[in-house]
Amino acid sequence: MDPEGREQWNSQLGFILATVGSAVGLGNVWRFPTVVVQRGGGAFLIVYMAVVLAVGIPLMMAELAMGRRSRKGVVGAFRILGRADRWGALGLIGALAVFMILAYYAVIAGWTFLYTILGLSGQISGLTVEALADLFDSITGGVLPLYGQAVFLIAACSIVYFGVTSGIERWGKILTPGIVFLLLLLLGRVLLLEGGPAGAWWFLRPDFSRLSFPVVLDAVGQVFFSFSLGMGAVLTYGSYLNRQDSIPRSSLIIGFFDVAIAVLAGLVVTGALFAFGIEPEVGFGLVFVALPAVFNTLPAAAFWGSAFFLALSFAALTSVISFLEVLVAMLMEEMRWTRPAAVLTIGVATFIAGIPAALSGGLWAHVQLWGLDIMGFVDAVASNIALPLSGIATVVFVGWVWGIRRARSEVSPEDGTFPLAGAWSIIIRYIAPLALTYVMIRSFLL
Numbered sequence: 001m002d003p004e005g006r007e008q009w010n011s012q013l014g015f016i017l018a019t020v021g022s023a024v025g026l027g028n029v030w031r032f033p034t035v036v037v038q039r040g041g042g043a044f045l046i047v048y049m050a051v052v053l054a055v056g057i058p059l060m061m062a063e064l065a066m067g068r069r070s071r072k073g074v075v076g077a078f079r080i081l082g083r084a085d086r087w088g089a090l091g092l093i094g095a096l097a098v099f100m101i102l103a104y105y106a107v108i109a110g111w112t113f114l115y116t117i118l119g120l121s122g123q124i125s126g127l128t129v130e131a132l133a134d135l136f137d138s139i140t141g142g143v144l145p146l147y148g149q150a151v152f153l154i155a156a157c158s159i160v161y162f163g164v165t166s167g168i169e170r171w172g173k174i175l176t177p178g179i180v181f182l183l184l185l186l187l188g189r190v191l192l193l194e195g196g197p198a199g200a201w202w203f204l205r206p207d208f209s210r211l212s213f214p215v216v217l218d219a220v221g222q223v224f225f226s227f228s229l230g231m232g233a234v235l236t237y238g239s240y241l242n243r244q245d246s247i248p249r250s251s252l253i254i255g256f257f258d259v260a261i262a263v264l265a266g267l268v269v270t271g272a273l274f275a276f277g278i279e280p281e282v283g284f285g286l287v288f289v290a291l292p293a294v295f296n297t298l299p300a301a302a303f304w305g306s307a308f309f310l311a312l313s314f315a316a317l318t319s320v321i322s323f324l325e326v327l328v329a330m331l332m333e334e335m336r337w338t339r340p341a342a343v344l345t346i347g348v349a350t351f352i353a354g355i356p357a358a359l360s361g362g363l364w365a366h367v368q369l370w371g372l373d374i375m376g377f378v379d380a381v382a383s384n385i386a387l388p389l390s391g392i393a394t395v396v397f398v399g400w401v402w403g404i405r406r407a408r409s410e411v412s413p414e415d416g417t418f419p420l421a422g423a424w425s426i427i428i429r430y431i432a433p434l435a436l437t438y439v440m441i442r443s444f445l446l
């Protein structure tokens with residue numbers, strides 16, 4: 001607890017593991033490997049690292065500083081640091097983006113949970129690619145996703161219910177290392193496959209001819225989503241951060257682990273697929289059909305399949321926890337609700353909001369909005385519009401409203417300086433707003 005009675009992380013390690021848990025999610029496993037392979041492998045990875053250093057880490061520092069200075073979540077931070085209630089409205093964009101993404105993210109998380117159970121009970125092993133594709137269609141086409149979504153939300157809500165240290169931090173310390181352990185185990189197995197090492201090399205093999213300016217922007221979008229930026233998740237976790245902990249150092253460590261775990265997932269996914277001559281493609285087919293088919297060819301198929309889905313469920317769970325905490329903290333601060341009331345309300349509201357997405361593969365598959373099914377539509381609006389918009393709002397706010405000097409003195413409370421502080425200011429004030437605006441405009445043109 002700090003003097004104002006707000007909870008604080010018990011340890012810097014706990015904070016880092018919880019934030020890495022938020023960052024490492026479904027995005028790392030099903031999107032990152034494909035994005036990398038299609039955009040030049042190792043060549044894209046170099047660009048990606050550069051974007052991490054130039055945009056990802058600086059933005060993470062800005063959000064952590066906003067949270068720690070204001071000791072508030074997403075709406076309160078804008079209100080207090082802007083010294084006027086009206087700025088709170090900017091935070092609402094982030095809250096809205098969080099809610100929209102959470103609603104369908106929890107549905108997909110529910111699928112990973114269902115598949116973990118199917119894997120453990122041996123019901124996936126032995127199935128061919130065609131049978132797995134049918135299985136996926138019949139599961140997502142029915143009402144089972146509603147159960148998966150419900151169980152997943154109950155698990156995540158129970159953890160958030162216990163609060164920052166006894167809930168989020170405690171579970172982050174178990175789940176985040178759990179993801180790394182499972183992925184390392186899977187990587188070990190994949191590298192033993194004939195063709196596995198060559199497949200993993202495919203992921204790293206640099207193809208510079210695929211690089212272009214739009215590819216750099218793709219990297220910005222991917223870093224942004226993967227680092228959980230622009231939705232107040234990092235900001236909210238920063239509001240529980242101790243004054244003694246270094247923001248630049250923590251951001252570097254968190255960024256490093258997010259990239260490292262994404263690369264680990266990339267090696268597992270491409271290694272496994274290429275060993276069987278399959279090109280990775282973004283989306284559900286990769287995770288729920290192609291990879292289980294590969295694991296099915298191994299001895300002890302049920303074990304490897306379950307290990308993979310368990311890793312995915314853990315990754316989704318720590319991310320869902322951080323989504324929930326953004327909204328729970330907001331209700332507790334702005335409406336003076338108790339934590340249990342806030343958790344219950346958000347949990348139920350998320351479940352209800354996710355129903356259309358849960359049914360979009362089946363009962364409501366005929367509902368089309370601008371040529372997309374419900375899940376695709378919500379994803380497009382949230383990721384292409386709401387998310388960059390709230391990201392732009394955050395950097396412009398830090399750079400111009402709260403003020404870059406004040407922000408810097410929170411990033412480094414002792415003397416207001418840190419390595420590359422000048423470059424950081426330029427990134428926050430000019431480069432990040434321009435890059436994010438560009439990403440958003442481009443998503444309209446495509």
Ligand code: PHE
Binds near residue numbers: 023024229
């Ligand atoms: N970073 C998570 C992922 O890669 C998603 C996420 C975004 C989680 C924003 C929380 C907040 O899947």
